[in-house]
Amino acid sequence: MASSSLFASADADDPLAKQQKDAQAVSHRIDEDIQESRKAFERRKKAIKILLLGRVGKSTTLKNFQLAFSPQHFRSERAAWRTIIQLNLIRSIKRLLEVLQQELDESTQPLRTGAPDKGKGKAATVRFSTSPLTDQHRRMRMRLSPLLPIEEQLTRRLLPDANDRLQDVCVRAGSGWKGLLAGIQQDGGADGQARAKEPRRPSTAEGRRDDPTAVLAACRDDIIALWEDPVVRAVLKRRGVRLQDMPGFFLNDAARIATMGYDPTDEDIVRARLRTLGVEEHRFTMESGALPGSEWYIYDVGGSRNNRPMWIPYFDDIQAIIFLAPLAFNLMLEEDTKVNRLEDSIMLWKEICQNPLLAKTTLILFLNKATLAAGIRVNKYVPSYGDQPNDVQHVTKYFRDKFRGYHKRLSPQARSFYWHETSVVDTRSTAAILVGVREGILRAHLQSVNVI
Ligand SMILES: Nc1nc2c(ncn2[C@@H]2O[C@H](COP(=O)(O)OP(=O)(O)OP(=O)(O)O)[C@@H](O)[C@H]2O)c(=O)[nH]1
Ligand SMILES: [Mg+2]
Incomplete structure (x- = not known):
C-alpha cells in the first residue's frame, strides 16, 4: 500500500518520468493503430x-x-432511416402545397365592382377565385406550413457545405450521417425503439418545431385530409403532377408515419429515397x-x-x-x-x-x-x-x-x-x-x- 502511493507521488513529481510514460502510451497507441490498419487491410x-x-x-x-x-445490422440503423422517411414524406407534402399555391395564385382574378372605393374615388377591386379550392383548403395549407422549414434545416445539418437548392435529401459518403440522424430525435436509437412503441405526446408549439416526429404528428389529420381530398386530387391531375411517381413516396402511409411512435418497417426503409454523393463502403459479415x-x-x-x-x-x-x-x-x-x-x-x-x-x-x-x-x-x-x-x-x-x-x-x-x-x-x-x-x-x- 505504502509503496504504491510512494511511486505514484514520485511519478507525479518527476516531469521527465511523466513525459516518458506519456510518450510510451502514444507509441503504444500508434502500434495498435498500425496493427489494426494492417488487419483491416488483410481482411479487405x-x-x-x-x-x-x-x-x-x-x-x-x-x-x-x-x-x-x-438483417441485424440492417435493423440497427432504423432510427436514422426513420428521419429520412419523414423527410421524404415532408418533401411530398411540400410539393403538394406548392401545387395548391400555384393553383390559387393563377386562378385568383381581380374583379372591378364599378362602385367607388370609399375615400379614394376609384373603382373598388375585389378578388375572386375561379379555383375549386376553398377557404378550408387554404386553412389546411396554413396549418401545414410548420413542416416547410424542417427539410431545409435537416438537409443543412447533413450537408453544411451544400449551396444549391437540393433536389432530394442527399448524404455525403463517409460523413457519419447515420449517427447524426439517429441522434436528431431524442427517442431514436436502440433504446428509442422500445420507447417508440409507446405514444409520445406532441409538443410542437412549445419548442419541438424542428423535430420532424412532433411536427408531423401534430399535422397528421390535415395531411391525410388534404391528400385524400377529391378536389385536391383533381387539381393535381389537371396540372399533370403525379406525386406517387416521386422517389420516396409515402403519402399513402401518412396515417402510420405521422405519429409519435412511428417505427419504420423493413419495406419502408427499402423504399426510402436518399441520394448518394461520393462512394460509400459497406462491410458485411x-x-x-x-x-x-x-x-x-x-x-x-x-x-x-x-x-x-x-x-x-x-x-x-x-x-x-x-x-x-x-x-x-x-x-x-x-x-x-x-x-x-x-x-x-x-x-x-x-x-x-x-x-x-x-x-x-x-x-x-x-x-x-x-x-x-x-x-x-x-x-x-x-x-x-x-x-x-x-x-x-x-x-x-x-x-x-x-x-x-x-x-x-x-x-x-x-x-x-x-x-x-x-x-x-x-x-x-x-x-x-x-x-x-x-x-x-x-x-x-x-x-x-x-x-x-
Ligand atoms: N418502382 C421502382 N422504384 C425503384 C426501383 N429501384 C429504385 N427505385 C426507386 O427509385 C429511387 C432511387 O433509388 P436509389 O436506389 O436511391 O437510386 P441510386 O441508384 O442509389 O441513386 P443515386 O444515389 O442518386 O445515384 C428510390 O425512391 C427507389 O425506391 C425499382 O426497381 N422499381
Ligand atoms: Mg444511392
Whole structure:
C-alpha cells in the first residue's frame, strides 16, 4: 500500500518520468493503430468486393443485400432511416402545397365592382377565385406550413457545405450521417425503439418545431385530409403532377408515419429515397448462407455523371459489378434533359464491358422491370425497335439482347453474361435473386483463387 502511493507521488513529481510514460502510451497507441490498419487491410484483401453501378436502384439494392444477409445490422440503423422517411414524406407534402399555391395564385382574378372605393374615388377591386379550392383548403395549407422549414434545416445539418437548392435529401459518403440522424430525435436509437412503441405526446408549439416526429404528428389529420381530398386530387391531375411517381413516396402511409411512435418497417426503409454523393463502403459479415462469417464489401456510389470519376479507383480491386439498368427508354437524365436514360445506361455498360481493369470482373446486369404506360410506343423513342410487339416481354428481351451483344463484343476476354429481371423495391423477389448472385460471385471468386 505504502509503496504504491510512494511511486505514484514520485511519478507525479518527476516531469521527465511523466513525459516518458506519456510518450510510451502514444507509441503504444500508434502500434495498435498500425496493427489494426494492417488487419483491416488483410481482411479487405481477402474479402469479396462488389461495386454497384447504374442510374437508379443502387442504394435500394444495397439495402436489399443488408436485409437479406445481415438483417441485424440492417435493423440497427432504423432510427436514422426513420428521419429520412419523414423527410421524404415532408418533401411530398411540400410539393403538394406548392401545387395548391400555384393553383390559387393563377386562378385568383381581380374583379372591378364599378362602385367607388370609399375615400379614394376609384373603382373598388375585389378578388375572386375561379379555383375549386376553398377557404378550408387554404386553412389546411396554413396549418401545414410548420413542416416547410424542417427539410431545409435537416438537409443543412447533413450537408453544411451544400449551396444549391437540393433536389432530394442527399448524404455525403463517409460523413457519419447515420449517427447524426439517429441522434436528431431524442427517442431514436436502440433504446428509442422500445420507447417508440409507446405514444409520445406532441409538443410542437412549445419548442419541438424542428423535430420532424412532433411536427408531423401534430399535422397528421390535415395531411391525410388534404391528400385524400377529391378536389385536391383533381387539381393535381389537371396540372399533370403525379406525386406517387416521386422517389420516396409515402403519402399513402401518412396515417402510420405521422405519429409519435412511428417505427419504420423493413419495406419502408427499402423504399426510402436518399441520394448518394461520393462512394460509400459497406462491410458485411454474412450472418447466414454458404460461407457464414465471410466478409463482403459493397461499394455504393453516386450515380449522376459528376460522381463518375470517383468510381475509377475501385475498379482494380473488385470481384463483381452489379449493374442496374432501368428500362426507361422514354425518360431523360435529371442532369441533362437532352440525354435519354436508357441510352446513357447502354453507353456506360459499353465502357464498363471494355475497360481492361475490369476484364476479370464478373458483370451482373439487373434489368429493372419495364412498365409500359398505355399508349407509349417503344419505336417512337428507339426507332431500331421497329414493328416488334409493343409489350413488356418483347421490350425486355430486345434490350437484354442489346446488353448481351455489347458484353460479348466488347469484353477484352470471354466471360459469362449474367442477367436478372428485377424490381428492387420488391424485397422478396430481390432476396431470391441475391441468394443466386451471392453464390455465383462466391463460386467465381473461389475459382479465381483456385480453391475449387
Ligand atoms: N418502382 C421502382 N422504384 C425503384 C426501383 N429501384 C429504385 N427505385 C426507386 O427509385 C429511387 C432511387 O433509388 P436509389 O436506389 O436511391 O437510386 P441510386 O441508384 O442509389 O441513386 P443515386 O444515389 O442518386 O445515384 C428510390 O425512391 C427507389 O425506391 C425499382 O426497381 N422499381
Ligand atoms: Mg444511392
